[in-house]
Each structure stands twice: as structure tokens, then as C-alpha cells.
Amino acid sequence: MSTEAQLESLLEVINSSARQAIAEYKKGGNDVPTINSPEFHPLDNSAHNVVLRKAVRVLEGACQQLCASLAPPQRTLVRCYDWVCVDIAHRKGIADVLDNRPEGLHVNELSRMVRIEKTKLARILRLLTIRGLFKEVTRDVFANNRLSLVIKSTCNAGYLVHPGGGVELQAASVFFDTLNDPEYGASHDPGKTALHYAMKQKGLPTVSSSFEMLEMDVSHPIGRANTFHKSMAGMGEVLGSLSVLYQYPWNEVSTVCDVGASIGAFSIPLAKTHSHLKIINQDLERVMPRAKAAWEREAPEALQDQRIDFVSLNFFEEAPVAGQDVYYLRLVVHDWPDAKALTILRHVRKAMAPHSRVLIQDFIIGNADRSSDGAAKNIGVDIAPEPMLPGFGSGNTFMYQQDLIVLMENNGKERLLDDWTALATAVGLRLEKVYDLGDTAILDFRVA
Numbered sequence: 001m002s003t004e005a006q007l008e009s010l011l012e013v014i015n016s017s018a019r020q021a022i023a024e025y026k027k028g029g030n031d032v033p034t035i036n037s038p039e040f041h042p043l044d045n046s047a048h049n050v051v052l053r054k055a056v057r058v059l060e061g062a063c064q065q066l067c068a069s070l071a072p073p074q075r076t077l078v079r080c081y082d083w084v085c086v087d088i089a090h091r092k093g094i095a096d097v098l099d100n101r102p103e104g105l106h107v108n109e110l111s112r113m114v115r116i117e118k119t120k121l122a123r124i125l126r127l128l129t130i131r132g133l134f135k136e137v138t139r140d141v142f143a144n145n146r147l148s149l150v151i152k153s154t155c156n157a158g159y160l161v162h163p164g165g166g167v168e169l170q171a172a173s174v175f176f177d178t179l180n181d182p183e184y185g186a187s188h189d190p191g192k193t194a195l196h197y198a199m200k201q202k203g204l205p206t207v208s209s210s211f212e213m214l215e216m217d218v219s220h221p222i223g224r225a226n227t228f229h230k231s232m233a234g235m236g237e238v239l240g241s242l243s244v245l246y247q248y249p250w251n252e253v254s255t256v257c258d259v260g261a262s263i264g265a266f267s268i269p270l271a272k273t274h275s276h277l278k279i280i281n282q283d284l285e286r287v288m289p290r291a292k293a294a295w296e297r298e299a300p301e302a303l304q305d306q307r308i309d310f311v312s313l314n315f316f317e318e319a320p321v322a323g324q325d326v327y328y329l330r331l332v333v334h335d336w337p338d339a340k341a342l343t344i345l346r347h348v349r350k351a352m353a354p355h356s357r358v359l360i361q362d363f364i365i366g367n368a369d370r371s372s373d374g375a376a377k378n379i380g381v382d383i384a385p386e387p388m389l390p391g392f393g394s395g396n397t398f399m400y401q402q403d404l405i406v407l408m409e410n411n412g413k414e415r416l417l418d419d420w421t422a423l424a425t426a427v428g429l430r431l432e433k434v435y436d437l438g439d440t441a442i443l444d445f446r447v448a
């Protein structure tokens with residue numbers, strides 16, 4: 001394909017994916033949202049939006065690829081502080097203050113309420129408006145819109161920007177030094193990461209992985225128990241991962257063990273949607289009280305009907321409860337380097353009966369040379385149309401960001417399909433099928 005033909009193809013991909021997204025929004029007689037829409041669209045909080053998510057994955061990837069092709073390269077290199085501003089807006093509760101004020105609020109008044117100097121606040125908010133977050137109604141008057149509603153304190157997604165105590169910021173700020181350090185740079189130990197490097201520099205006690213920090217006293221400079229579990233629920237919302245509730249044939253199974261369940265951000269909705277399932281919530285002992293409280297609050301009927309059990313587990317030391325139909329690991333394996341991931345999967349394999357399945361909900365990175373596209377497609381992975389970058393390019397930005405976050409925190413990693421099958425083969429599992437959900441995927445493994 002000539003270079004110009006490649007750009008023409010990208011334009012076609014942009015056009016067709018945008019039209020597909022518009023059609024999805026219009027289903028059921030709804031309007032298509034615009035950047036100024038003041039309210040959520042019914043699809044925004046729906047678990048039935050896989051087609052939309054897949055269209056947007058293509059649209060975002062192709063748009064960015066076209067811009068990066070046509071822009072002077074220096075221009076694409078600019079540093080981006082959007083997330084710093086999102087974090088400030090979230091922690092200051094600006095979307096809450098603007099709630100039910102469609103006419104907006106002058107920055108002078110807003111500044112008084114959230115205690116940020118007014119000219120600085122206006123500049124922070126103005127940067128966010130170019131990303132579609134908040135609306136500048138008239139000069140210096142800001143209002144909520146559909147995007148800013150997502151960072152109200154009642155939504156979980158905002159917590160993802162700052163899961164707690166600024167851990168990510170601290171790790172990122174020393175990442176360069178960590179990579180150059182003779183001890184940390186080459187290490188794949190989950191206790192020798194940029195995060196640990198930052199802690200060492202501050203003279204803080206060492207921990208074996210970032211999860212140990214969750215339970216540190218909240219007065220600890222990087223303790224973060226309070227917001228981490230909310231951020232996990234937020235992660236589910238950002239990724240639309242609950243679409244699995246409708247995309248997987250749950251009628252084929254009766255028992256589910258949620259391994260590394262946290263407080264049940266996946267298994268509570270699972271219990272509510274598929275009431276025939278008996279579920280076991282397994283995580284570290286210290287997480288159990290918080291998990292029980294979440295189930296009592298959000299799914300008391302499951303407790304009453306004895307459809308949920310809580311069994312503590314250290315998946316590096318022991319196997320989960322034996323003989324369940326499904327072992328579900330959502331965003332767990334990506335936290336760990338291969339050696340640790342193998343230990344977890346070996347323990348899960350040990351618990352499995354011949355009929356058991358392991359469902360891993362995680363990310364799949366596209367292969368750069370596209371040599372395995374055919375095999376991936378056959379097993380259920382969507383393939384980006386040519387001439388898009390493999391794996392949908394920046395249509396999968398969140399996945400590549402996660403790859404860096406788990407690297408900086410635990411030496412974890414996102415994996416190619418080949419990496420997943422290699423891990424599985426090593427522990428006596430085979431990949432039966434992949435369910436591509438647009439952002440994450442479900443890898444369905446069976447006993448080999």
C-alpha cells in the first residue's frame with residue numbers, strides 16, 4: 001500500500017468506526033451525545049456496550065495514528081498534564097460542587113468553595129475543557145457535563161487517577177533512576193521496583209509488594225487502603241469489564257471461586273445477575289473484613305441465601321478451595337512477573353477438578369509483527385484493521401498505561417497472547433477460547 005493509500009485507509013477506518021459508534025448510541029431511540037451533553041447517556045453505565053467499546057477502540061487508535069502521521073513529529077512529543085488536573089478536580093470535589101448547577105458557577109465562587117486560587121483554578125479547568133471534561137459556559141463560568149459527572153465522589157472511576165497517597169506519582173518520578181540503578185534496574189523482583197526505590201529514598205520501611213502498603217496506617221505517607229478498593233471498582237467501570245456478565249455462558253457453571261477478589265467488585269454483580277451461582281470470595285486474610293462488609297452492604301440477599309463464602313488465601317503459599325467449576329482471576333495475574341504468576345497458576349491448577357475452568361480477565365497486547373494474528377483471531381481475539389498499528393495502537397492506551405503502572409509497582413506486566421499460552425502450558429492448562437470485551441479479554445483455560 002502506498003503511503004497516501006495508507007492514510008486514505010485510516011480515514012475510512014475512522015469514518016466507519018465513528019458511524020458504528022453513532023449507530024450504537026442511537027439504538028433504542030436515544031440521542032447521540034456531544035462534548036457538551038449535560039447528562040449521562042443510557043449506554044454510559046451499561047454492561048451491554050461491548051460493540052461501542054470495540055468501535056471506539058478502533059476510532060481512537062486510527063485517529064491518533066493519523067494525527068501522529070500528519071503532525072510535525074516534535075508536536076506529538078508535548079508533555080501532557082491532563083491527569084494531574086483530573087486528580088486535582090477529583091480530590092477537590094469540583095464536580096460535586098457543580099452538581100445541579102447547569103448554569104455553572106463563576107470561578108471566583110468556585111475558588112472560595114474548593115480553596116484554590118481563582119486564576120490558577122480557571123487555568124486548571126480550562127485545560128480540562130479541551131479534553132471534554134467540564135464546560136466553560138461563558139468566560140470564567142464552569143459547569144459540569146457528561147464527562148465531568150464521572151469524577152463526582154459518588155462514582156468510582158475518579159479514584160483510579162489517584163488510588164491513594166500518590167504512590168504512582170512517586171514511583172514515576174524515580175522511574176528513570178530506578179532503571180539506571182545497578183540493583184533495581186535489571187531486577188524482576190516485585191519488591192525491587194520504582195515504588196520501592198522511592199520508598200527507600202524516603203527512608204520508609206520496605207514491603208515485599210505494593211499490596212502490603214494497602215494495609216499500612218493511613219497516616220503513612222503512602223498508605224492507601226481507603227481508596228484502593230474503590231479504585232478497583234472504578235477500574236471495572238473504566239474498562240467496562242462487567243460486560244462479562246452477559247458475554248460468558250454462566251448457565252454452564254454453578255460454582256465460582258473469585259481468586260484475589262478484593263471486596264467483590266466483580267463477584268457482587270455476578271451474584272446479583274446470576275443468582276444460581278455459589279461463589280467463594282478469596283483474598284488475603286486482612287482483606288476479608290472489608291469484603292464481608294461490602295457484601296453485607298451491597299448483596300445481603302446473597303449472604304442470606306448462603307450463596308457466598310469468604311475463605312482467606314495467600315495464593316503464593318496455598319491452593320484456593322478445590323473442585324470449583326470456575327476459578328476467576330480479574331486483573332490479578334498482570335500484577336506479577338512470570339515467576340510469581342506461575343506460582344499463582346500452579347496453585348489454581350492444583351485446586352482444579354477435571355471439569356474446572358480458569359477464567360482470566362486481563363489484557364492482551366498485540367503482536368508487533370502481526371505474525372500470530374491468524375491464530376489469535378481463530379481463538380476469539382479481535383484484530384485491528386490494516387493499516388492500524390497492531391493491537392489497535394492508542395485505542396488501547398489504558399492497557400499500555402497499566403503495563404507501566406504494574407511494572408513500576410510490582411514488576412508485573414501485561415502479556416501477549418503467546419505469553420499467556422506459555423504460562424498456561426507450563427502449569428498444565430490449555431487455552432480454549434478468548435472473549436474479547438473491547439478493553440479487557442476473558443481467557444478461558446481448561447485442564448490440558
Ligand SMILES: C[S@@+](CC[C@H](N)C(=O)[O-])C[C@H]1O[C@@H](n2cnc3c(N)ncnc32)[C@H](O)[C@@H]1O
Pocket residue numbers: 211232233259260261262263264265266282283284287313314315316329330331332335
Ligand atoms: C488488582 S487487585 C484485583 C482485585 C479484584 N480481582 C478486582 O478485579 O476487583 C489484586 C488483588 O489481589 C490480592 N492479592 C495480592 N496478593 C495476594 C496474595 N498473596 N494472595 C491472595 N490475594 C492477593 C489483593 O489483595 C487485591 O485484592
